[in-house]
Amino acid sequence: MSIVETDGPELLAALRKLLAAKNIVSDEDIAARRQSTDNASPGQGAKMVARAWTDPAYKALMLEDGTKAAEAMNIPMVGMPPLGVLENTGDVHNLIVCTLCSCYPRAVLGYPPFWYKSAAYRARAVRDPRGLLGEFRTTLPDDVQIHVVDSTADYRWMVLPKRPEGTEGWSVEQLAAIVREGDMVGVTVPSV
Amino acid sequence: MNFSIGDAVAVKDDWPETRGPAHIRTPHYLRGHKGQIVRYLGDHPNPEDLAFARPAPKRPLYHVTFPMTELWPDGRANDSLVVELYEHWLERA
Structure with missing residues (x-):
């Protein structure tokens, strides 16, 4: 029987047995990865953002080494690409895109939103970022510089x-609740 | 690591995909354009080799910024684009 005719689950079981026997990947490794994939959601990133808004030392760590900052929040980063975090300020607004494919910080934001992978988003983010932001109802002051991150x-x-005005004295839980995935991609900004 | 933060660089105007199968992480719209090194992002196995299961020597990776006016005829002054590029795609400008 050729490999393409083999029953899928049987083939998977055989592959897993081989990976375990050769000490490449154990059943525990697979279970851990499945769990971290299932747990990954924009809520993880939002918790990091809320902490950065309230804890200057954590914010410094986050901007220096996003992977370490995620791990400090118990987000598993083993086997994940390094995470970089870029700060939106009163002067600079960052917008993330992957023009080649759909690179996305899944460990901290989960699955990308459907539009992130679309050819239209990928092309327009680099070609006409302000027009694109307008369609997300995001208008930035003229003097704010846009940094498109491909x-x-x-x-x-x-x-x-950027932490929105009107959130002074809020708890980290309250702050995390207003941070959406689009805010961490840069197509929208948090508001109250 | 041959470049330092602030160095002026140009992306090679090279099109390996016209010479045969290739896997390239340098977007076409940047080739031939001038930018500036803003960050060193470590050495990573060259994805151009990894994609074909060839031995992949590590190459320095940089964050390079380009003014939008450099990339597009109607690019807006002060807006910019930053992208990860491997050292072997960069020349001094």
Whole structure:
């Protein structure tokens, strides 16, 4: 029987047995990865953002080494590409795109939203970022510089959004609840 | 690592995909354009080799910024684009 005719689950079981026997990947490794994939969601990134807004030392760590900052929040990063975090300020707004494919910081944001992989988003983010932001109802002051981040190689990038006014004294839980996935890609900004 | 933060660089105007099967992480719209090194991102196995299961020597990876006015005829002044590029795609400008 040729390999393409073999029953899929049987083939998978045989492959897993071989990987385990050769000490390449154990059943425990697979279970751990499945769990971290299932747990990955924009809520993870939002928790990091909320902490960065309230804890200057954590914010410094996040901008220096996103992977370490994720691990400090118990987000598993083993086997994941390095994570870089770029800060939106009153002067600079970052917008993340992957023009070549769909590189996305899945460890901290989960599956990418459907539009992130579309050819239209990928082309327009680099060609007409302000027009694209307008369609997300995001208008930036004229003097804010847009930095489009084309994520093409070994890093994954996420945006640390600017903390909105009117959130003074909020708890980290309250802050995390207003951070959406688009805010961490840079197509939208958090608001209250 | 041959470049430092702030160095002016140009992306090679090279099109390996016209010479045969290739896997390239350098977007076409940047080739031949001038930018500036902003960050060193470590050495990584060259994806151009990895994609074909060839031995993949590590290559320095940089974050390189380009003014939008350099890339597009109607690019907006002060807006810019930053992208990860491997050292072997960069020349001094």
